[in-house]
Amino acid sequence: MTHKLSVLLLLALALHASPARCDDIVDGGPAPETTVEAAKHGVDIPKFEPYAVPDAALWEQFTDVGAPRWKRSQATKKGEKEARYDGEWAVEDIKELVGVEGDKGLVVKSQARHHAISARLEKPFDPSASGLVLQYEVKLQENLGCGGAYIKLLTAPLKGEFSDDTPYTLMFGPDKCGESKVHLIYRHLNPVTHEYTEHHLSQPPTPPIDTLSHLYTLTIHMNNTYAIAIDGSERRTGSLLDDFDPPVNPPKEIDDPKDKKPADWEDNEKIPDASAKKPADWDEDAPLMIPDEDAVKPKDWFEDEPLLVPDPKAQKPADWDDEEDGDWAAPMISNPRCADAAGCGPWERPLVRNPDFKGQWSAPLVDNPLYKGEWAPRRIHNPGYFEDHGLYKLSKIDAVGFELWTMQSGITFDNIYLGSSSNAAALIADNVWKPKHDVELAISEAMRPKSPPAPKPGFADVLRMFKDRIDEILYGISTFYSVLQSEGVVSALRQERAGAFGLLMVTMALGWLGWNASIILGFVYRLVVAAPAPPPVAAANASTDNDTASPDSGAKADRKAAKSD
Structure with missing residues (x-):
């Protein structure tokens, strides 16, 4: 019995000491306390509850510890030598701007590395049966400078380790490295050459780049149309036939690659006149610009x-x-x-155009008598022509994967849906993504720093401002007097700032002189013009002072003497 216990103990110690396999996904463990800020701002964070989606080819909320269906790649990139997919992944609680408590996601954990991870579907998914709907969440827990967050739908059958060389049916999602865009690329099997070609969406939409959870939805309809939505809002719709580069269906006719332009074909409509001669007075060396002889120094x-x-x-x-x-x-x-x-x-002296300038002489052009028109190869039937009106019938899908290069960690993926039901995707958006996004948005708005009120100027600020103004005035007056003494009053007044001070001083001086002159003139006016008349003198007694008698009294005496006669 003791021997058996010893064997079991040694076996347990050996298992405990054995290193973890490289393809294991690290469980990041419980998230730190992230509800403090939300509680401080009065925002309630709901607890995570699993959400069921029936009839989905894939519905992933990362509720299983370690996410056993996800396999980290051990391959080497085909496009780069000695570049292994050594980027680390973890399934862990969200740590930045938490919208749902206990919500886990698949997180990129390393920087400046190649990352590749995939999950095989329970059975291959055929988009040609009823269309395709792909939807997933992306959350950038750190500021993204350069990195991808797109998903690949891997073509069935999936063979070997997942890498950049693994065939894929469709690639969709945001990317930011220089230009920010939402990729949409699908691979089409050419029925003539039996080779796959990539077709890229022209004019892709721009993704949001912040720390909120954003929902990306792609729908491929059975009428060869597509729709891209971000956060439930359509951002780009169109045709699989018309909106992709290169177009899927080739042209019916092409230029004959064997047809060559004849050696004697003249396609120049105009040729130089061979009979023309350069005039004798044509000076090719005359400069374009010469000094202006009429200019005078100001x-x-x-x-x-x-x-x-x-x-x-x-x-x-x-x-x-x-x-x-x-x-x-x-x-x-x-x-x-x-x-x-x-x-x-x-x-x-400033330069002016030379009236004698003629430039390099060349013979004038005349009609080419041998001109035959623009040559073009003859058109022939395109041997590789086909017309495919079932582009929605994409290749079957065996797995989904993320194959990324990023300079930042913290890119988080969650709530991945693959199926054919637009209604199921809309319900996921309403019941899973939107409540989380609304809480994140509320916390983000509450935590946004408020602009502090502008500080009121103190006594020291006012004193400093007053001193600066006095210094400026004294400097302007000093400059004005300096120029006044050396150049005269006109030049002094033309100075931009000192002239203004000088003009102000002249105005003040004239005002002071005018005020004094008005006082002096007022005094003179009151003294000379508006002086009061002297008071009247009392008349002397007429009976005692004949010299001062009025002429009227004499006249009255004469009239009295005449009447008595």
């Missing part, structure tokens, strides 16, 4: 003025040590005298 062009001058506002730093730091020099600024002047430095 009066306000300062040839002796440098373009840069020391900044008069600059001050030597208090901690500047001439012995260690060298002689201090003010930084250079644009010469204010050159700001409004016509120019500074050496003056040169």
